[in-house]
Structure formats: C-alpha cells, structure tokens
Amino acid sequence: MTDTTKNDKYNLKLIDSMQKEAPYDKVWNLAWHPNGEILATCANDKYIQIWSKDTNGKWGLVQSLEGHEKTVRRVAWSPCGRFLAGASFDASTSIWEKSKDELEFTHVSSLEGHTYEVKSVAWDSTGTLLATCSRDKSIWIWQMEDDNDFECLSINSGHGQDIKCVLWHPNEELLASSSYDDTIKFWKDIDGDWECINTLTGHESSIWDLAFNKDGDKLVSCGEDKLVLFWKFDKENEKWINIFKFKNENSRPIYSIDWSSLTNTIVTGSADDSIIFYEQESDDTPDKYKIILKKKNAHDSDVNCTKWNPKFKNILASCGDDGFIKIWELQDK
Amino acid sequence: MSDNPNPVIYVDNENCKSFEDNENSFNSSRYSIEEDQIDEFDEQEIFDLVRSITDPEHPLTLEQLNVVRIENVNINLENSYILLYFTPTVPHCSMANLIGLSIKEKLARSLPKRFKVDVIVTPGSHSSESSVNKQLNDKERVSAALDTSSSILTIVNECIKQN
Numbered sequence: 088m089t090d091t092t093k094n095d096k097y098n099l100k101l102i103d104s105m106q107k108e109a110p111y112d113k114v115w116n117l118a119w120h121p122n123g124e125i126l127a128t129c130a131n132d133k134y135i136q137i138w139s140k141d142t143n144g145k146w147g148l149v150q151s152l153e154g155h156e157k158t159v160r161r162v163a164w165s166p167c168g169r170f171l172a173g174a175s176f177d178a179s180t181s182i183w184e185k186s187k188d189e190l191e192f193t194h195v196s197s198l199e200g201h202t203y204e205v206k207s208v209a210w211d212s213t214g215t216l217l218a219t220c221s222r223d224k225s226i227w228i229w230q231m232e233d234d235n236d237f238e239c240l241s242i243n244s245g246h247g248q249d250i251k252c253v254l255w256h257p258n259e260e261l262l263a264s265s266s267y268d269d270t271i272k273f274w275k276d277i278d279g280d281w282e283c284i285n286t287l288t289g290h291e292s293s294i295w296d297l298a299f300n301k302d303g304d305k306l307v308s309c310g311e312d313k314l315v316l317f318w319k320f321d322k323e324n325e326k327w328i329n330i331f332k333f334k335n336e337n338s339r340p341i342y343s344i345d346w347s348s349l350t351n352t353i354v355t356g357s358a359d360d361s362i363i364f365y366e367q368e369s370d371d372t373p374d375k376y377k378i379i380l381k382k383k384n385a386h387d388s389d390v391n392c393t394k395w396n397p398k399f400k401n402i403l404a405s406c407g408d409d410g411f412i413k414i415w416e417l418q419d420k
Numbered sequence: 421m422s423d424n425p426n427p428v429i430y431v432d433n434e435n436c437k438s439f440e441d442n443e444n445s446f447n448s449s450r451y452s453i454e455e456d457q458i459d460e461f462d463e464q465e466i467f468d469l470v471r472s473i474t475d476p477e478h479p480l481t482l483e484q485l486n487v488v489r490i491e492n493v494n495i496n497l498e499n500s501y502i503l504l505y506f507t508p509t510v511p512h513c514s515m516a517n518l519i520g521l522s523i524k525e526k527l528a529r530s531l532p533k534r535f536k537v538d539v540i541v542t543p544g545s546h547s548s549e550s551s552v553n554k555q556l557n558d559k560e561r562v563s564a565a566l567d568t569s570s571s572i573l574t575i576v577n578e579c580i581k582q583n
Contacts (some may be wrong), residue, residue, distance in 0.1 A: 115564070131563065162558070176564050203572050204564045218529070249561070267558070293558060311558065339536060356534065358559075388533045389559070409533060 096420055097364065099378040102402075103146045103414040106135055114406035116161045116392045119355075121168040123398025125190065128412055135173045135183070135191055138412065146414060149190050152266035154181045154197070161207045163213040167360035172217060176204040180219050184235065195235040200227060200242075202370075207271070211255040211262075216240075220250035226264055226274065228281055252296050256418050257303045257348075263292035268337055271308055273327070289316055289329045295341065301348040309341035309355055317376060330374040333365070339389075345403075347395040352379075352417065356390030356405055359383075364417060386411060428509075429484055450523050462532075463493040466502060474579050476511070476518050485509050487519060492542060500534045502527070507542040515548055518572070520556040522579040525566060529580075 112131040119126060126146075137150040157176035157343040164171055171183045171192065176334040202223035207219050213352040217229040217237065224241050226243040249267035256263070262274040262281075269292055273285040292311035299306050304325065317331035337356030353365040353376070360387040368375040386407035396402035401417040462582055467490040471483035482488045492505035506523060508516040524539045531537070540553045565572045 131567075157569075158563065176567055206560070222561070251560075267554075292554070311554075360534075 095302075097384045098420055099362070099364075099380060099385075100416045100418050101413060102416055105138060105146050105148070105149075105412045105414075106151055107132075107148055107408050111407040111409055113388075114343070114391060115158070117138050117165050117394055117404055117406045117412060118162045118171075119394055119397050119404065120164050121166060121397055123396045123402075124411070126404055127162045127164065127171055128406055129162045129173060131158045133157060133159060133175075135159055135162055135171070135181075137192070139190060143367060146412075150192065151330060152183060152192055152194075154182075154183075154194050155179070156205075158376065159304060160205065163208050163210055165210045166212055167214050170210075170214075172208045174205040174208040176220070178205060180205050180208050180217075182235070196237055196245045196401075198229060198237055200226075200239065201225065206250060207254075209253045209255050209262075210259060212258055216255070216260070218253040218255065218264075220253045220264055222249040224248060224250060224266075226250060226253060226262070228262070228274075243281055243283070244271065245283045245286075249293075251286075251294060254297045254299065255301050257301060259303060261303075263297050263299075263306065265297050265308060265310075267293045269310075270292065271297065271306075271327075273283040278369070278390045279311075285327055287304060287318060287327050287329070289332075290314055296344045298344045298346040298353070300346050300351065305344055305346075307344050307353055309344040309357075311343060313338045315344065315355060315359075317374070319374065331376050333376070333378070342389065343392045343394075347400075348397070349395070349400045349420060352393065352401075352405060354393045356385070356393035356407070358389045360386050360388060360390060362390055362393055362405055362415075380417070382415075383417075385413070428486070429480065460497055461495060463490055463495055466493045466495060466504070466527070470504070470523050470526055473519075473526055476515050476522075476575055476579055482506070482519065482523075488523070500536060501533075502531075502535055502537045502551060504537070504539050505542040506539065507545045511545065511547050513546065516548070516552045518575060518579075519556060520552065521562065521565060521572065522576050524556060524562060525576050526580045530577050 114128050114130045117128040119385050128136045129184050133155045135152040155175040159173045159175045161174045168278050173181045178201045180198040183192040184195045201221040204226040205219050205224045207220050215231050220226045224246050227240040229237040232238050246266040247268040252265045254263045258268050265271045271287040274281050275284045290310045294308050294310040297308050298375050304320045308316045315333040318327045319330045341355050341357040342402045357364045362382045364380040365376050366379050367419045368377045386406035390407045393405045403415050406412045470488050473482045474506050494503040520539050527537050541549045
C-alpha cells in the first residue's frame with residue numbers, strides 16, 4: 088500500500104479558518120457539539136474556547152472559559168450536549184453546563200484526584216459515566232449524580248505508563264484506553280468492580296488516539312510509531328484482533344484519528360502537518376482499507392486533532408500547533 | 421550529589437566563536453548582500469544555536485563537555501527536518517532528559533515552526549537511551565514538563581540563556 092494516493096476522486100475544501108487573538112498557542116484538541124453547530128477547543132493558554140457561526144455563516148469565537156491553571160489537553164461534550172468537560176495538565180477535570188438556549192456556560196464541578204496531568208476525558212453513550220486518565224497511570228470512572236455532583240466509582244490501574252486516551256464504546260458500557268506503554272486496554276464493570284478484560288498489543292510505541300466505528304465492533308488506533316491499526320471484535324472468542332495496518336516510514340507520529348458514524352470514512356491528523364482519509368477497500372473486503380486522500384500541509388505545523396461533524400456529512404474540523412482551527416469539507420469530485 | 425564531579429573538558433578551537441560574533445550572525449539578515457538570495461540553514465547554524473547551552477550541573481557549555489558536536493547535527497532542508505544527537509557526560513547521567521529538553525526548547529524558540537526536530541541520545545552512550553529518547557520526543561510530555569510555572573522550565577531557561 089503506497090501513501091501517494093492519487094486524489095482523482097476526492098477533494099478537501101477549506102471552508103473556514105479560525106485563530107484566536109494573540110498570543111497564539113498550540114491548539115491541542117477540539118470537540119463538536121452534538122448539534123454540529125458549535126465547536127469547543129482547548130490549548131496551551133489554559134482556556135476552553137467556544138466557537139460558532141454568525142448570521143453570515145462565518146465561524147467566530149463566542150466565549151473563553153477560564154477555570155484551569157495549566158494547559159487544557161482535551162475537551163468532550165456529553166451526548167445530550169448540555170455538559171462540556173475539560174481535561175487539564177493541572178491534574179483536574181472541569182465540568183461546564185451550557186445554558187439551554189444561549190452559548191453561556193456555568194462551571195458546575197471540578198473533578199480532582201489525579202496526581203499528574205489529566206490527558207483525556209470521555210462521556211459514555213448514556214451521559215452518566217465519565218472517564219478520565221492521567222500521566223499517573225490511572226483511569227478514574229465517575230458517575231454523574233442528579234445535582235451535577237460526581238461520584239468516583241472506580242480508580243483503575245493496569246497500564247504501565249502514562250495513559251493518553253480514554254474512549255467509551257458507542258453503545259455498551261465498555262471503556263477503551265490507550266497508553267505510553269504501547270497497549271490498548273478494555274475495561275468493564277464485573278459484579279460492581281471495573282476490571283481490565285482485554286489488552287491489545289501491536290503498536291510499537293505510544294498510542295495517541297482511538298476511535299470506534301458506529302456499531303462498535305471495530306476500533307482504530309494511531310500512534311507515535313506512525314501506525315494506524317484496525318481492530319475487530321471476534322465474537323466467538325470474545326477478543327479484539329488486529330485486522331489491518333498502515334505505516335508510512337517517511338511520516339511522523341499520528342496524533343488523532345476519528346471514524347465517521349455518517350459515512351464510515353476515517354481521518355487522521357499527524358506531525359507531518361497532513362490530514363489523511365481512509366475507507367474500506369471495497370464492499371467485498373470488510374477487513375481491508377485504503378487511503379483515499381492525503382492533504383499535505385493542512386496546517387503549518389503538527390495536526391493535533393481531526394474530528395468529523397456528527398450531524399453534517401463530510402464536514403470536519405482540525406486544529407494544530409500553528410494555532411489554527413480549520414473547517415473542511417471532503418468533496419466527491 | 422553530582423553524577424559526574426570531574427567532567428572532561430574539551431576545547432575545539434576551530435569552531436569557537438566569541439559571543440559577539442555569534443550575536444552578529446544571528447541578527448544579520450538571511451539575505452546575503454552580494455548574492456541577494458536566501459541563505460539556507462546549515463548544520464553550523466544549528467550547532468551555533470545549541471553549543472552555548474550550559475550543563476545543568478556545571479558552569480560549562482555543552483560544547484565544552486562534548487555533549488553536542490557539529491558532526492552529530494543532521495539537517496534535511498527538503499523536509500525541514502533536523503536530527504540532533506547528544507552525548508550525556510556519563511552513561512548513567514540523570515540529567516540526560518534535562519539536557520535534551522534544553523536543546524529541544526532552544527531549537528523550538530529559535531527555528532521556524534515548519535521545522536521538525538528530533539533530539540536523541542547518541543546510540544550506545546547512555547544506559548537509559550530508549551527511555552530518554554521516548555520521553556524527549558513525546559511532545560505532550562515535553563509540553564507538560566515546560567508548562568509555565570514549572571520548576572523544570574526555570575532550570576531549562578537558566579541553561580539556555582546567553583551568558
């Protein structure tokens with residue numbers, strides 16, 4: 088499989104480009120609101136930025152949420168879109184409540200307990216469970232109570248190093264985590280105790296990001312080793328197996344991966360400043376994938392995050408070390 | 421207690437330049453007066469950026485301690501890629517991460533954003549080589565280590581300031 092895919096079928100169109108006022112900072116992560124009309128981003132400047140379109144359709148900054156003392160590393164919306172969580176290097180996770188009709192946010196909770204930087208935060212599909220992970224090698228699972236309080240249900244260890252990402256299964260109460268220890272682990276509540284039920288090996292270095300497909304029977308991972316690995320759940324043996332892999336030796340670490348639930352297209356962002364799109368090779372080969380487009384120089388520096396719009400097909404956002412947030416459309420020629 | 425109380429001091433006369441010379445060359449335009457064309461980065465220029473970084477434990481520069489050498493600087497202009505090997509003063513040096521961080525931060529502040537920089541331990545020169553390399557090239561951990569108000573940033577700033 089060669090990376091020099093001819094883009095004779097697809098084109099990536101830049102729709103908008105945003106940068107907050109100086110000082111410009113690396114933008115680490117972004118998250119689409121479930122309605123597909125609002126973006127949250129986070130950066131080295133310790134703020135969470137909220138963006139939306141004005142009446143002319145131009146994206147602009149509408150709010151900056153102050154609540155952290157250090158870099159905010161990841162943001163995540165609850166499935167109902169009412170809450171926003173921010174994971175920070177100050178070892179805490181902030182929870183914000185969005186007012187019903189306006190773009191106004193109230194800080195409702197601060198989840199403390201991790202010893203070091205919190206790297207990732209994720210809501211489960213019901214919006215009642217929240218998972219966080221940290222450089223302290225632990226995963227905390229929280230349950231949201233009625234009065235916006237959070238109870239810590241479990242503190243899980245098992246990874247040998249820094250945990251980079253936590254991600255809930257799209258429809259089951261199952262948590263995936265990826266780590267600096269080069270493994271992916273699956274966690275499940277067994278008789279009231281959260282336990283590691285699977286450990287996936289195959290990566291050669293830190294694993295930066297994970298994404299499930301819509302049905303949750305496939306997973307993709309990307310890492311410092313420049314690998315994109317495809318995993319499939321083997322129902323008979325109840326374990327995940329690696330079914331496909333991409334590696335480009337001339338590339339750089341891959342920081343972000345996302346699997347569109349609308350189109351099944353997969354997108355990555357990497358340290359070679361490019362955004363790459365992948366699709367199943369054909370309808371007859373469910374376990375084989377191909378690159379359909381590589382957009383070089385999508386940003387002027389590392390691409391840190393790429394995310395599909397959850398509502399509008401083929402629309403995605405990216406952010407990078409150049410301080411820009413970009414909105415794109417993947418077009419069929 | 422110092423890992424290396426009696427470091428060997430190297431002097432490379434041919435490459436030594438006074439601070440004034442370095443400052444002049446850093447400040448001068450990238451356009452040569454006579455040729456009116458862009459003067460591309462080269463290994464010497466990268467080396468000049470890092471040679472005067474001081475060791476965290478001794479009042480000596482990385483060049484004087486032979487931690488950085490010009491022959492261990494590799495630049496690929498076509499890909500805007502720099503690979504720099506550094507040699508810690510002793511194989512078990514606990515300052516290896518800190519030295520690597522100082523080099524990385526100095527280059528990050530001095531070079532255009534398009535440059536990709538890998539700073540790694542000279543193969544065979546350190547007992548925790550792979551662990552040091554993995555940490556140095558994990559940009560998230562580097563960013564967290566150098567977050568404003570961190571004590572590591574204070575030390576790094578001290579090492580890279582011009583004397």
